[in-house]
Amino acid sequence: MGQIEELENELSSIQAQVNNIQASLNKTRSMVSLIKQSQSSHVAQLQTQSRYMQQKQQPQQAQPQSQFNPQYQQVNPQPQIQQTPYQQVPTTPQYRQVQPQAQAQPQYQNVHPQYQQANQPYNQTQPRPAQATQYQQPVYRTVQPQQSNNRQVVVQPGAYNHAGSKPNTSESAESWIGKHLMSIMASVLIFVALILFASLIIPYLSDGIKITLMFTVSLGLSAFAYFMHRKKPDNTFYTALLACGIGCSYISILVTRISFEAIGDIGMYVLMLVWGIAVLFLARKENWLFQIISNAGFVISSIMAFGIDSEKLILPLLAYLIIMGGAHQFIFWKNSLQRKLQFGVNLAILAQYTAVLRVHFDGGAAYIIAFVIMSILALAAFLYFTFGDFICEKASSPYFALAGAATLAITYYGLMNGLGAPDMARVCGLLVIGVLAEVAMIMTDRKNPDNEDALFSLIWISIWFSIVAIIAFNYVETYYNTGIVYLLLAPLALWGIKSGNKCYKWQAFALAAVFALIEMWGGMTLIFSIMAFAYTVLVFVIEAFILNNTKELKLSYYIFTMVNLLIMMNAICGKYEIADDYRLVLMSVPAGLLNAAMMLIHFDRDNSGESDLSILKLLNAFNIIGMITGLYDMLSSDNAIAIGISLVFTVTLASINLKHHMEGKGEEKLYAGIKYGIILITALFCYDAKGYIASVVILAYAIVCIIIGFSKRFGAKELRVYGLILSMICVVKFIMIDTTYENTLGHALSFLISGILCFAISAIYNHFAKQDLTEDNNTADRSSSGQL
Structure with missing residues (x-):
């Protein structure tokens, strides 16, 4: 029995204990009510006896002693108390009735002393009825349950499959070490011993005998362990021994191919396929253990692909990888964690096989077909992890979506390389991957506004677009210099403005800044600077004057607008080869006048008309910088006209x-x-x-x-x-x-x-x-x- 079954048994035992305690509480309530009834009857009896004694003291009502005996029996009826419920309580705490001892005193012995003295003749002449002792209140004592390890244990029939199991954490850890870890260590030691014995006799054996002996021992060990595992599934020693035998079988296949070269690559992969199917057959019950074993063999076999040197092996080996990956994915589909981990293994093997093909081959029909198939598989995985939540619940994963996107990019690049496609096609493919991820993130946020993984998705998608921009600048610089990236970025910025989501607004701002930095690294072109300035002004006007609800974005876009204005004016001066005397003037004057305009139209005020001191200080700081720049322009220029323009500009800023x-x-x-x-x-x-x-x-x-x-x-x-x-x-x-x-x-x-x-x-x-x-x-x- 595995650990899962033991946990289920412990859960059943705990549930039984809860039910048993609930039943005990119900029975205790009924017992308490019976005790209260007995006490009430006893109080009534005492009251009756008190009235009787008062009547006896009155002379006019004195009667012979023989007349009181029937009345005493009538006013003191025996209460009908059932003892059976107290004797049948099997649970804790148990209450056991202690039989009262016979007493010589009458039942009304707690009556006032004068009543007792008055009743002395009556008690001496008339014996107490035999049933008087039955009115004594029952005395109960608590019987403590039997305990073990300071924990209450209630053994229910069928709660455990074998005797001696206890839901104890320390004992479970001890049991795991004794049953699992020690069995694994034992199988490892036995396997090492077999290797040492084999090393002594291998030099005297032929290759055929060695191969036969390897497969015989490994398969025999696997068969014996499997038979015992089926017979005693609770014994983890046989499970570990079975895993050891399966590993020996896999190593036997590798040794037969690598060391003895008795079979070719096709034969090796056929045997590995049979081995994988057998392991997956066993994985139906022992999922985690055999998933690790089968995936270990799967990964090793994919690494073996680095040794292929024939184009004829490309598609057969790919078929083997697809069959094995598909079988693993099918077997481990039900468990969400196992499904995602298997997706990760399969994507890693696809990426690794892509590297194998890129290293050993440059093209060809088989090469192209293999990359088409791998690109389709990577695309399916990427779409599943990006749009999976719209198919079934909790299918999407931003982490595996990133892995799928990276694998898809690798396979797509390999395909473009085989087809000899232009660089623009490669860049567009990478851009489409980022756009799909962005669309999926927007749809997921609309469906689940409390998405905890939204930040991670935002980060990796932004980094993805940045990498695509760098690739585009290096390979399709002509297109990148047109500033078309800002046309592609504008929908994202407008969506952030429309939805009011600050995350998308900041993402658009960060990407716009990254695009400008990449262009500045290689030299800013005029058309790019104009596109960047136009994009920035558009978003700045909306954020600062139409919405005006986020101070941080308002200031960030204002500064970005000033920077883009300076860059654009510098690009204009460089384009038309304007002299240095006028270059400084043309760069500083527009920026200074823009800042002056912001001060005049009260850029520092929000929608309610209140001025923000931090914004006002920033505007004044820019105004001072503008005046200093104007003075510097005046001092560094030799042209009277340039000096005059700078003078007017400086006086204007000073007069604001x-x-x-x-x-x-x-x-x-x-x-x-x-x-x-x-x-x-x-x-x-x-x-x-x-x-x-x-x-x-x-x-x-x-x-x-x-x-x-x-x-x-x-x-x-x-x-x-x-x-x-x-x-x-x-x-x-x-x-x-x-x-x-x-x-x-x-x-x-x-x-x-x-x-x-x-x-x-x-x-x-x-x-x-x-x-x-x-x-x-x-x-x-x-x-x-x-x-x-």
């Missing part, structure tokens, strides 16, 4: 937040003043302005900062101090640097203008100081008037 700065605190106004000051100084430097001219312009800008700092609406002390410091620097620069002995009109005018500007600064401070004093006096007068 100008309103916010002016309405903010003093620190923000100071930041705005510093921004424009840096832009002004950079522009003067790029246009090679004279030192005295730059000083005059900067001094004029300082006066503007001071005036704005004094204004009532936008005034800020920080901005006034910044303007004052800037003006002082300009004055020092005039005196220390710009003063020369060259008596030119420009120098004279600059000094004159600078002096006037300095007087203007003084006048501005005096004006606002006087105005502040007047306001303070007016305030003080109003306060005094109010007090009076």
Whole structure:
């Protein structure tokens, strides 16, 4: 008997115990109710006796003693208590009635003492009725069940097939070691002993005798073990001995072919086929053991195929592999785990035989036919594990679907190689496999939204598409550079948007990024960059402005759009060979203006109108990067037009937040003043302005900062101090640097203008100081008037 039968017997025993305990509980309930009835009868008897004693104490109701005896017998009837149910309880806990001892005291001995004293004459003259002892309440004691190993054991007839079996975990492990492991070790030792004995006599035997002796011993051992196994199926020693004999038979076939070369390849595979059928016949009952044995022989025979060197053996050997694989799949189909494992073995053998044919042969009719058959088989397995849930429950498996896809790709490539098909056909075939897997995943998710294997399917399918893209870039680069991959990717992105499934959205985003990276590795083409930018803008507009419900995707696609815009502008410059001075401008200006547009249309707000601080910080960071890039373009360019474009671009970006700065605190106004000051100084430097001219312009800008700092609406002390410091620097620069002995009109005018500007600064401070004093006096007068 195998372990499964033992487990079934243990389950039956446990069920019997549960039923037995339930019956015991029912009988215990009935027994308790009977005890309660007896107690109630006893209480009634005591009450009756009490009333009787009260009547006796009344003088007017005194009667002869002989009259009470019949009344005593009438008011105290004997309760009819059946003892049989207590004696027939066979289960635990058992209650056994203990016979009460005869007592000399009357049944009403627990009555108040005065009643007992009053009844003394009656008790002495009148003996107690013989039936009074039967009213004594039965006394019960619990009989503990017999136990073994601290576990309650109730032996039911037929619960075990052989005596001595106990549902004990430790004993089951001990039994397994003793019956299974030791028998296997014994068979291995016996087999080694036979090999050692054979090594002593083999040198004195001919090849024919050796072969005969091998088959005789192995087949005889197998036959004996099989006969004993059928006779005593519970004895695992004979099962292990049978497995040993079967292994010896298989080794005998291999030795006959490899060592003695007494048979050819066809004969060897015929014998292996007979051997496999015999093992599968035995596998009907001993599934796991013989599945391992038969698959071991199956795998070894497929490995032997690496030695074939004749095209005539391609189809016969393939027929053998198909028959053996089909037989194994049929035998082990009922058990889901065994079915899937057998599928895995069969797919591995198909892939291995594909490698054999690719190594030894380049083509031919048999080669093509073999690959057509193997591709069909691999396709069937792949479709079963991808769409199997729509045929029968729990048939699909993403892990075996991946194995089926890999095997199908290998066999398909071998077929394309035999047919001499173009590279585009190979890439399309691999692409179709990925599309089928993606469709199956979508259908499975719609059928079962709680699919636990969805993430694994998503990962391996995404990796599959990435590998196909790499292959396409290497073999059909012309087609890949057209950007057609984004047309194929758009349905997946739109499906993710329609279904609202973030997994498909992120998958589409990741694949779009991978496709762009692959193209950048080899040099971005203009058409590809345009297709990538168009795809990104499409999805970005939908995610950011139509849906606007996922911040992470919104930001990711915005950044991806900026990157694709830069790549596209760089591709345009490379296509039309634009000079470097304008290249930087054409790359930075569109990206900066796009970011400025996002700030103006409040890209940072969600559907409810609330601003997201993280998005706003990102937009400001991009805006600062744009201004720095504009300044760099100005400094690195020698073309006046390019410098002008960069200047306008930089000022535009600096002015995006100008309103916010002016309405903010003093620190923000100071930041705005510093921004424009840096832009002004950079522009003067790029246009090679004279030192005295730059000083005059900067001094004029300082006066503007001071005036704005004094204004009532936008005034800020920080901005006034910044303007004052800037003006002082300009004055020092005039005196220390710009003063020369060259008596030119420009120098004279600059000094004159600078002096006037300095007087203007003084006048501005005096004006606002006087105005502040007047306001303070007016305030003080109003306060005094109010007090009076």
